[in-house]
Amino acid sequence: MRSAVWLPLFDELADPRVVADLAVEAEDAGWDGFFVWDQLAWRAPVTAVADPWVCLAAAAAVTSRVALGPMVSPLARRRPTKVARETVSLDRLSGGRLILGVGVGSDSFAAEYSRTGEPVRDRTRAELLDESLEILRSAWTGEPVRHHGPHHVVDGIAFLPTPVRGHIPVWVAAFPGNQRPLRRAARHDGVFPVNLTSPDQLAEAVAQVDALRTDRARPYDVAIELVPGADPAPWVAAGATWVFTDVDPATLRLDAVRRMVRAGPSA
Numbered sequence: 001m002r003s004a005v006w007l008p009l010f011d012e013l014a015d016p017r018v019v020a021d022l023a024v025e026a027e028d029a030g031w032d033g034f035f036v037w038d039q040l041a042w043r044a045p046v047t048a049v050a051d052p053w054v055c056l057a058a059a060a061a062v063t064s065r066v067a068l069g070p071m072v073s074p075l076a077r078r079r080p081t082k083v084a085r086e087t088v089s090l091d092r093l094s095g096g097r098l099i100l101g102v103g104v105g106s107d108s109f110a111a112e113y114s115r116t117g118e119p120v121r122d123r124t125r126a127e128l129l130d131e132s133l134e135i136l137r138s139a140w141t142g143e144p145v146r147h148h149g150p151h152h153v154v155d156g157i158a159f160l161p162t163p164v165r166g167h168i169p170v171w172v173a174a175f176p177g178n179q180r181p182l183r184r185a186a187r188h189d190g191v192f193p194v195n196l197t198s199p200d201q202l203a204e205a206v207a208q209v210d211a212l213r214t215d216r217a218r219p220y221d222v223a224i225e226l227v228p229g230a231d232p233a234p235w236v237a238a239g240a241t242w243v244f245t246d247v248d249p250a251t252l253r254l255d256a257v258r259r260m261v262r263a264g265p266s267a
Helices: 016-028 052-062 080-093 122-139 179-186 199-212 233-237 254-263
Strands: 002-007 033-036 067-070 100-103 145-148 153-157 170-174 190-193 221-226 242-245
Touching (some): 002 254, 016 033, 016 052, 033 052, 052 067, 080 122, 080 153, 122 145, 122 153, 122 179, 170 179, 179 190, 179 199, 190 199, 199 221, 199 233
Parallel strands (some): 002 242, 033 067, 067 100
């Protein structure tokens, strides 16, 4: 099992310099990963929000060991060609430590999509996500990308340089019991089941993804969120390979986050 700090970039954490300092402390305290939320806005009482890519670049520049990435990025509201450049640049800056968490996203938390003219229909955002992932996978090869889809066009552009390891791991957020996200997760490098209520529910989701996977030789991760201090053992027994810190954005305070980070991961 590996452990990661996972933080919303809100209010007192909405400063790339603060995030970079926390990443250094996380690495020093023995955490294996440092991941951040990707939100444009959030509901009250949150007022300030930072950009995840800028914060991750700041964190990558001052660390050398921890894995890092957005967890999760709703690609439906991002241009995949720009994400292709951003991901490889961040991957190379970090020496190959980037993990890209992706998901369909939801308008229910802060009306991010409806208030900015983005598609709010789940099926449309799922189509955009799948198409974006197809473009990213092609872009990371360094070969010219030729894609003419219902939402995006890329006409013979080669996205060089390539990632450090030749690819960037993709983890997909999924609700247990929802087959389409689980099928999507099975095609990539990891799954992040959200809103879990028990280790048994996790074990069921892991079994479903395992049954759908076709490339058994490729390493595969299962990430979950637990409140700091919770016993991860039952969840690891159910199939978790990563445990993320679950913190409440409504009560987020920098001093409490710093204490949690410095305390290190749960045994």
